[in-house]
Amino acid sequence: MRLTRHAPVKRWYAEDLIEFKESAQKGLGVFAKTNIPRGTRVISENALLEIDIKTVTLNSIVPAFEHLPPSQQKSYLELYGYAGELFKHFVEYETGKSWQELPEVHRKVLAIYAANAFGYVFFLGSRINHSCIPNVNFAYNPILREEVFHVIRDIVAGEELTVMYIDGTNLTQGQRQNELSRYGFQCTCPACEDTVQGRQRERKRAELAILDQELAATADDGTNESYRKRLQVVQKMSAIQKSEGLLNRQLRFVYYEAAKCCLKLKEQTMAYLWIEKIMEVDLYCVGKDHPEYRKMLTIAEVIRRAVSVPEPISEGTVEWFMKD
Numbered sequence: 184m185r186l187t188r189h190a191p192v193k194r195w196y197a198e199d200l201i202e203f204k205e206s207a208q209k210g211l212g213v214f215a216k217t218n219i220p221r222g223t224r225v226i227s228e229n230a231l232l233e234i235d236i237k238t239v240t241l242n243s244i245v246p247a248f249e250h251l252p253p254s255q256q257k258s259y260l261e262l263y264g265y266a267g268e269l270f271k272h273f274v275e276y277e278t279g280k281s282w283q284e285l286p287e288v289h290r291k292v293l294a295i296y297a298a299n300a301f302g303y304v305f306f307l308g309s310r311i312n313h314s315c316i317p318n319v320n321f322a323y324n325p326i327l328r329e330e331v332f333h334v335i336r337d338i339v340a341g342e343e344l345t346v347m348y349i350d351g352t353n354l355t356q357g358q359r360q361n362e363l364s365r366y367g368f369q370c371t372c373p374a375c376e377d378t379v380q381g382r383q384r385e386r387k388r389a390e391l392a393i394l395d396q397e398l399a400a401t402a403d404d405g406t407n408e409s410y411r412k413r414l415q416v417v418q419k420m421s422a423i424q425k426s427e428g429l430l431n432r433q434l435r436f437v438y439y440e441a442a443k444c445c446l447k448l449k450e451q452t453m454a455y456l457w458i459e460k461i462m463e464v465d466l467y468c469v470g471k472d473h474p475e476y477r478k479m480l481t482i483a484e485v486i487r488r489a490v491s492v493p494e495p496i497s498e499g500t501v502e503w504f505m506k507d
């Protein structure tokens with residue numbers, strides 16, 4: 184956890200493309216003012232509170248808030264807050280005090296963290312509501328040292344922008360709702376709605392959940408057999424994700440796994456095709472100034488040359504590709 188952040192606040196959004204306004208039953212939300220093409224960066228900002236949701240301890244949230252400069256504290260306190268019963272119990276357990284005993288400002292700080300941290304807490308990005316089929320991807324760009332929010336499919340004027348608060352691509356509706364309950368709402372997005380289409384989508388999500396388990400159960404043991412098996416699974420996963428409009432960076436993960444298997448199987452042309460797909464996702468999800476896109480560009484060029492000669496791809500290139 185980083186407590187000290189004296190870097191100036193960097194906060195930008197595409198004012199001509201998006202606006203912040205009420206969203207029916209969801210509080211504030213972010214909407215397209217005009218048609219926005221896939222890949223457009225709509226928000227770029229550094230976090231207000233940099234405590235990762237995956238490593239947070241509740242006792243660290245208030246001190247982190249108190250460490251912020253007053254202007255950032257003020258911005259933070261403008262955000263929406265919600266503290267569910269489970270969250271309050273955790274707080275009580277960790278602090279040894281009842282929720283009501285805590286100072287009001289501490290309760291507010293904690294409730295804002297609980298409602299807004301999907302990753303870090305952002306002043307602009309945290310206004311984006313959730314969907315299990317999001318149309319925006321968010322990612323940290325270590326070169327800009329900012330979180331960038333990109334539209335991942337074409338969006339029409341008036342449409343609400345959404346992100347996925349959880350790693351829910353390969354989860355069923357019940358599993359997703361279980362995780363979302365900490366944000367205090369029942370998801371009614373197109374993947375969760377109780378309609379014929381909603382149930383069809385849910386069947387596909389259930390298929391993804393099974394494939395995800397199959398992938399986890401298939402050993403990455405260095406044998407060609409295991410790579411073939413993993414390749415088959417991720418091919419099926421990527422086809423479902425694409426057809427279901429699940430276009431965020433989880434799609435990159437399955438493409439990456441496919442490319443890795445092809446490289447290990449020495450199927451260089453196929454590996455190159457998967458890498459092209461990774462680059463496409465990187466380009467629209469994080470942009471060409473992101474180091475992961477740049478790395479892929481270089482790897483793709485090395486592999487393209489090896490395929491055109493043709494000559495084997497060196498172990499060094501394969502290892503570099505594998506390294507995060």
Ligand SMILES: C[S@@+](CC[C@H](N)C(=O)[O-])C[C@H]1O[C@@H](n2cnc3c(N)ncnc32)[C@H](O)[C@@H]1O
Binds near residue numbers: 208299368371
């Ligand atoms: C990160 S904030 C999003 C911005 C918030 N709507 C606001 O007014 O600032 C998360 C909160 O927004 C609401 N929210 C987000 N996505 C929602 C959804 N799909 N359906 C209903 N409420 C949602 C919930 O109250 C949730 O706790």
